[in-house]
Amino acid sequence: MKNQAYRMSMLFDFYGDVLTDRQKEFYDLYYNEDLSLGEIAENYGITRQGVRDVIVRAEAVLTELEDKTGLIKRFHTMRAQLEQLREDARHAAELAAREDNEELESFALQVRDAADILLKE
Numbered sequence: 001m002k003n004q005a006y007r008m009s010m011l012f013d014f015y016g017d018v019l020t021d022r023q024k025e026f027y028d029l030y031y032n033e034d035l036s037l038g039e040i041a042e043n044y045g046i047t048r049q050g051v052r053d054v055i056v057r058a059e060a061v062l063t064e065l066e067d068k069t070g071l072i073k074r075f076h077t078m079r080a081q082l083e084q085l086r087e088d089a090r091h092a093a094e095l096a097a098r099e100d101n102e103e104l105e106s107f108a109l110q111v112r113d114a115a116d117i118l119l120k121e
Contacts, residue, residue: 005031010072011062018065023058030055079119086115 008031016024029035030051037055041048066072089112096105 008059008062011059011066014071014075015062015065019058019061023054023061026051026054027058082115082119086112086119089115 008027012027012031016027019027026040029040030037035043037048037051040051044051089108093105093108093112096102096108
């Protein structure tokens with residue numbers, strides 16, 4: 001279940017702006033605020049089924065966008081590649097230090113630092 005909640009949060013973060021205001025609100029309350037369908041329904045004076053229908057439609061829109069664009073998949077791929085680049089640059093800096101090559105060590109550390117900055121964004 002945690003995996004599903006994580007996936008839904010990622011979909012919302014990437015594509016949530018395309019949803020209607022009502023879809024955004026219900027989706028956020030359900031997945032991010034952890035309110036039940038019944039609680040949302042009670043707060044908005046509609047049926048539990050009505051809330052479920054809005055959330056299911058929102059999920060379908062977000063899933064379809066990811067299927068078409070693949071942005072989240074590319075995001076995870078690029079993140080893994082940046083982590084590998086950071087690790088390789090760290091290793092290169094260590095090797096350069098052992099060989100007493102200050103220029104190569106400095107360059108490797110710059111690459112590592114750039115990867116660190118990108119990973120934090």
